[in-house]
Amino acid sequence: MLYLLKPLLPFLLLLATATGFSQQNQYVGDWQGKLELGPGLRIVFHIREAGGKLSATADSPDQGARGLKCDTVYVNNDGLHVELRSARAAFVGKLVNDSVIEGTFTQGMPVQLILTRGSGNSSSKRPQDPISPLPYRAEELVFSSPATTLKYGATLTIPPGKGPFPAVVLITGSGQQNRDEEMMGHRPFAVLADGLTRNGIIVMRVDDRGIGGSTGDFTKSTSEDFAADVSACVDYLAKRPEVKKSAIGLIGHSEGGMIAPIVASKRKDLGFVVLLAAPGIPISQLMAEQTAAILRSSGVGDSAVKAYIPFYNQFMKTLTSGEDSLAAVTGARQYMDNWASVTDSSVLRQLQLNSPMARLQMLNTLVSVGRNPWFRYFMAFEPGPYLSKMKMKVLALNGDRDIQVVAESNMKGIRDAFAAGGNKGTTTLILPGLNHLFQTCTKCTVPEYGELQETFSPIAMKEINEWINRNVK
Numbered sequence: 001m002l003y004l005l006k007p008l009l010p011f012l013l014l015l016a017t018a019t020g021f022s023q024q025n026q027y028v029g030d031w032q033g034k035l036e037l038g039p040g041l042r043i044v045f046h047i048r049e050a051g052g053k054l055s056a057t058a059d060s061p062d063q064g065a066r067g068l069k070c071d072t073v074y075v076n077n078d079g080l081h082v083e084l085r086s087a088r089a090a091f092v093g094k095l096v097n098d099s100v101i102e103g104t105f106t107q108g109m110p111v112q113l114i115l116t117r118g119s120g121n122s123s124s125k126r127p128q129d130p131i132s133p134l135p136y137r138a139e140e141l142v143f144s145s146p147a148t149t150l151k152y153g154a155t156l157t158i159p160p161g162k163g164p165f166p167a168v169v170l171i172t173g174s175g176q177q178n179r180d181e182e183m184m185g186h187r188p189f190a191v192l193a194d195g196l197t198r199n200g201i202i203v204m205r206v207d208d209r210g211i212g213g214s215t216g217d218f219t220k221s222t223s224e225d226f227a228a229d230v231s232a233c234v235d236y237l238a239k240r241p242e243v244k245k246s247a248i249g250l251i252g253h254s255e256g257g258m259i260a261p262i263v264a265s266k267r268k269d270l271g272f273v274v275l276l277a278a279p280g281i282p283i284s285q286l287m288a289e290q291t292a293a294i295l296r297s298s299g300v301g302d303s304a305v306k307a308y309i310p311f312y313n314q315f316m317k318t319l320t321s322g323e324d325s326l327a328a329v330t331g332a333r334q335y336m337d338n339w340a341s342v343t344d345s346s347v348l349r350q351l352q353l354n355s356p357m358a359r360l361q362m363l364n365t366l367v368s369v370g371r372n373p374w375f376r377y378f379m380a381f382e383p384g385p386y387l388s389k390m391k392m393k394v395l396a397l398n399g400d401r402d403i404q405v406v407a408e409s410n411m412k413g414i415r416d417a418f419a420a421g422g423n424k425g426t427t428t429l430i431l432p433g434l435n436h437l438f439q440t441c442t443k444c445t446v447p448e449y450g451e452l453q454e455t456f457s458p459i460a461m462k463e464i465n466e467w468i469n470r471n472v473k
Contacts, residue, residue: 206233
């Protein structure tokens with residue numbers, strides 16, 4: 001339960017009971033919708049009732065995530081309330097008629113979401129998806145790690161021939177993802193693994209904790225825990241006879257590009273690392289830059305962005321600091337109320353924060369994020385000290401149209417850290433026209449990821465393969 005809502009829980013339960021089970025039952029069923037941002041992400045809720053209580057699971061088909069546990073589900077006079085801690089998100093909506101729920105989905109910021117009855121079971125194929133027969137061997141496996149006591153579900157793709165071959169572990173970005181890093185109908189890691197394996201490289205791609213074939217509790221884990229998972233994968237690869245032991249590497253995307261240096265700074269047996277859209281500046285600064293870039297790409301004006309970013313910085317600092325959660329949440333709420341009271345109403349309208357209910361919904365969601373162990377670790381993280389300890393060969397790539405990890409500032413941070421550590425075996429490139437997923441983009445917004453047919457730029461794939469051929473093989 002959210003820290004803010006703990007004192008209110010009896011009141012909320014009373015409201016849910018007062019509305020009656022008949023109102024609850026109107027929400028039972030499968031509901032699908034799409035976030036109102038460009039083509040958006042499809043969201044599906046499966047709401048069930050047993051013994052007078054509601055429960056639910058959620059799917060994000062475009063991210064390959066299904067059966068996500070909804071931790072809080074209830075109905076009161078405001079309608080349906082659903083919280084997903086694993087996705088750090090929440091939905092509040094009201095029935096318009098028997099087949100439509102209108103509401104707000106909040107994951108960092110509130111976005112309109114209209115749900116209609118239906119399960120949303122559909123899948124899509126992209127042109128770059130690997131198609132059988134493949135010129136290499138794919139091995140599905142589950143292995144255990146004594147170091148973490150967890151099991152990991154993975155796919156190992158192995159080139160033809162005797163070997164031994166260079167080998168690499170792919171590390172997913174933020175949020176619970178499957179081994180293909182599936183999102184918006186794309187499977188970037190399946191495409192990346194295909195391109196690398198065709199180039200004579202063994203590739204391991206692994207389900208995150210608590211999804212697919214992997215065990216563990218994702219919601220209670222931090223990036224440090226995920227680094228331990230990656231290290232367990234390296235240990236496994238080192239035991240495989242097909243693997244060239246002096247040429248084991250990591251490829252990390254986004255948060256995976258933050259996790260890779262954590263692992264690499266502690267191990268001396270890694271031969272190389274490839275960083276894809278990796279953080280190079282303190283995460284608190286990166287998140288402010290990301291928030292500003294995404295707001296602008298969504299049509300929010302500069303004046304509203306300039307008003308929001310200082311608020312965001314101080315709000316998140318207040319919310320994530322200290323061990324006293326009640327004090328942190330109380331301070332953050334007071335700061336939000338004070339900020340809203342002195343902020344121009346036109347700015348609040350642009351940010352969809354012009355009503356007390358909208359601000360409360362945003363606050364409730366940010367509380368579940370801000371006091372989460374992963375996010376508190378994440379926001380306090382500074383990549384520089386880890387990057388500076390990397391002594392192996394490193395390739396760092398970023399797209400110049402990336403609005404989630406802004407290329408110019410983050411690449412400068414990476415270069416500065418390499419220079420501070422004296423690592424001269426590094427290559428850093430900013431590739432023109434590519435977004436955060438390394439797609440050739442046009443609008444270069446987050447919702448456009450799903451519109452584009454390209455999953456991973458052939459130019460970026462060529463850069464990675466040629467660099468590995470020159471520096472690792």
